[in-house]
Amino acid sequence: MRIFKNSKQSNLSHMTAVKHSPEIDSSVAAETIVGHSVKLEGDLVAEGDIKVDGIVSGKVKTTKSLFVGPTAKIEADVEAGSVTVAGVIRGNVKAADLMVILQTGNVTGDIVCSAIAIEEGAYFVGKCTMNEKKGNGKTSVPLPDEDE
């Protein structure tokens, strides 16, 4: 019986090793990068992550994450899954998840997001609207009336 158990375990470990062998995952949407020497005018719509280090005017849209580099300047409305800003955005931002404005970030426009984090030294002028959190309305903290 021990022999059968050992052979089964060795088969399983072999299968595990094969499963974790590194492969290029082409199903993951590729990254779009706008370099520092590039000026883009128009609608930039991508399926994967977007990284901007240049100048973009028009519209930027992705379902994944958008990173605005320190040398970047976006004069456009932005829509993304999550947005991280270290450069300049002049326009409205709509983030389905997290919006982060880093210390060198400069945002002028309205923000709609689920969560926001603004570092000390960041610049933000506009209105911020948070999406309502989905929950059952009950909180774990007991109310003062209930204690008495």
Place this chain on the structure above:
Amino acid sequence: MYYYLIDPKSYDGKNFEFEQSRLLSLLNEYQVAGEAARVTPIRGVKDLVATAVSHGVKTLVVVGGDETFSRALSVFHGKPITVGFIPLNSKSEIAKILGMPQTLDACVAAIAKRLVNSFDIVRVSDAFFISSLSFESPEKECHLFIDESFKIHAKVLGGKIINAQEAAGRSANIFSDPGDGRLEVILAGKLSWFSAWRYRRKFTAKQFEALPGRSVLHAKSLRILAPEGMPLYMGEYLIARTPASISVMDEKLRIVVGKNRVF
């Protein structure tokens, strides 16, 4: 029925006649023999491919270089033909992409094995290619119009438009799937003196995707509007000049591949 189009000009060895006779005997040995036609000054690549198509050939094997393949592609694209490729020189990028071995024996064995994949065909002006295009514009601003959706104005050192690329020239985080219907557009931005010296070998080898400050965009079609007259190269072969329209065609190419293919 197999049809072999043989281009002796692409051969970079010493004795082409010996190589050709060896090829024909290997085809018999692997039972994939068929009609063989040699490219001459009188009957060029396009004439021979048109003849093959008119004869109802089902499998056309191009025996030559990347330029031979590109010229043949302009005739047989869209036709119900399975294509094969046997490289006659060591510099062929298409051979490396398709995983075709360097030795003649192994190439014929791969053709006989008949492992077929679908490939995107890319049209640039009046020419066609399946690998990649490159250009250099160190002093001038490039204007591109991508997917009829946005314009790019950039002062770049050079750029590449990739459908498929050999493994050696590929950066780890840029994977070009030749069957996804999209092109990768790489633009190499200006570098500082130190970076230019540090990455000089990669720039000389046109590995723009490995340079810092590069741009990576994805497109189904694009137009290179400026600078005018800029040459577009497929490897070392001048394929077109700007202004040029580049787009992925709707029809796919059925092509025989080797086991060492990069996709």
